[in-house]
Amino acid sequence: MKRLSLVLVMLIGGCLLAAETTITLPIRFHITQGAKMTVKGQAMENWVQPADLTGPVLAEVNRIWKPAGIQFVVERAQAEALLKPSDFTELIRVVENSKRGEEEVAGSGRTAAIGKLLDPAQRHRTAMNVYLLPYIGATYQGYANLGGNQAVIGVWTDKASRAEKPPVKALLVEPEPMKVGSLARTIAHELGHNLGLVHPDKAEVSPVGRLMGGGRQGYALTEEEITKARKTAQKHAGK
């Protein structure tokens, strides 16, 4: 009964929202260059092209966010050099040697190291800034700051093996139903954090896989998440 009612709430929520106006938010993609990383013998560089982002990736992100009436447009997608501070090599080492378990903790060693490499001059003041790096640390796929406008994504990942095997290239996009999760889904998930959404309790039983995670991974947004995300999106759009 609980399962059925949740599905119904989602369906009704989706129908009601279809009548509301679509909120459009710009994304600036930063395809960072200059970092070569090696983990467990796997050499990694950025392999994503601007056309991947403006084409299939944007399409999947928008497919995921459509039920919320939020659509993204690409403001810019280009290759950009990372900063080269004097401790550049050490900062790269911190990311390569990071351990599993520092999950999305703001200010952890790896997020601090990556933060020192991102060029603030390339940042758009109000658009969603999505930075693509070769790799962002063991079992990490992406991170963002709640309600902010920056997200950092790794185009290589070792999440599936729990960092026991060398990282592999993330799948660019994936048709439904979700099996492993794509780079596009990771971007959609991190944009969810920028829109104020948090992870559901892992112990919570959900009849459908959810974009923000929890007991089951997938694409669904609850009615509550949609309301919250739209409210935050309005604020971003009004800047």
Ligand SMILES: [Zn+2]
């Ligand atoms: Zn997350």
